[in-house]
Amino acid sequence: MKTKNYLALCAAVAVAVVLSVLYVPGLSDTVEQVLLAFLASNA
Amino acid sequence: MGGLRIILQIVGIAILILATTIITLRLDNQDADGPSILFPGGQLISGELHTGPEPDWSFTDDVSTIELQLVDPMSSRTIFIMESEGKIYIPSGYMRSTLGRIWKDWAFQADEGDGLAVARINGVRYERQLIRIKEGPALNGIVAKMAAKYGAGATPEAIQAGRESIEAGDIWIFEMAARGA
Numbered sequence: 001m002k003t004k005n006y007l008a009l010c011a012a013v014a015v016a017v018v019l020s021v022l023y024v025p026g027l028s029d030t031v032e033q034v035l036l037a038f039l040a041s042n043a
Numbered sequence: 044m045g046g047l048r049i050i051l052q053i054v055g056i057a058i059l060i061l062a063t064t065i066i067t068l069r070l071d072n073q074d075a076d077g078p079s080i081l082f083p084g085g086q087l088i089s090g091e092l093h094t095g096p097e098p099d100w101s102f103t104d105d106v107s108t109i110e111l112q113l114v115d116p117m118s119s120r121t122i123f124i125m126e127s128e129g130k131i132y133i134p135s136g137y138m139r140s141t142l143g144r145i146w147k148d149w150a151f152q153a154d155e156g157d158g159l160a161v162a163r164i165n166g167v168r169y170e171r172q173l174i175r176i177k178e179g180p181a182l183n184g185i186v187a188k189m190a191a192k193y194g195a196g197a198t199p200e201a202i203q204a205g206r207e208s209i210e211a212g213d214i215w216i217f218e219m220a221a222r223g224a
Contacts (some may be wrong), residue, residue: 017063033078
């Protein structure tokens with residue numbers, strides 16, 4: 001993938017992630033649970 | 044060469060997703076009335092503010108986590124609580140690990156600052172003063188309660204290991220004393 005297309009993909013992914021985290025019900029809690037489990041076992 | 048480039052691009056996307064998620068969650072929660080599961084929140088606003096004599100803190104044996112807010116800097120997080128001999132205590136672990144120093148910055152701020160805090164327990168807010176406990180006989184009761192409540196049980200081995208972790212600085216314990224006490 002050319003750099004220009006890759007950067008456009010990155011921007012689109014970032015926007016999609018932000019919107020998903022903010023507006024998909026329960027997603028933020030699930031992500032935090034996974035992060036907490038990771039930190040508890042690796043910190 | 045083309046294969047390596049694709050792998051690096053995929054890794055880059057994965058890192059981007061993780062970083063974007065963490066930043067979004069942190070920013071989204073920083074001014075909230077209390078913390079989320081993992082990320083700090085803002086000032087504890089809702090809930091009755093307790094006044095009057097100290098309550099019987101033994102009710103906290105049935106409380107898994109509380110919300111704790113430092114006055115300076117103004118931020119709040121979710122944390123364990125232990126009652127021992129009529130006093131309440133909070134732990135902060137991983138204090139000598141690099142990740143712990145980032146994750147548990149509030150404990151350093153409480154220890155180095157004025158220690159003024161507000162705890163919200165079962166929806167009631169309590170104004171407290173955080174005092175770090177590094178040693179002393181009180182640790183036995185605190186560690187026993189911590190092991191019984193959050194560990195595998197208050198065995199002599201668990202209590203000894205807990206004491207050693209605290210005295211080595213791996214776990215920090217703060218008493219949540221009444222202000223002006």
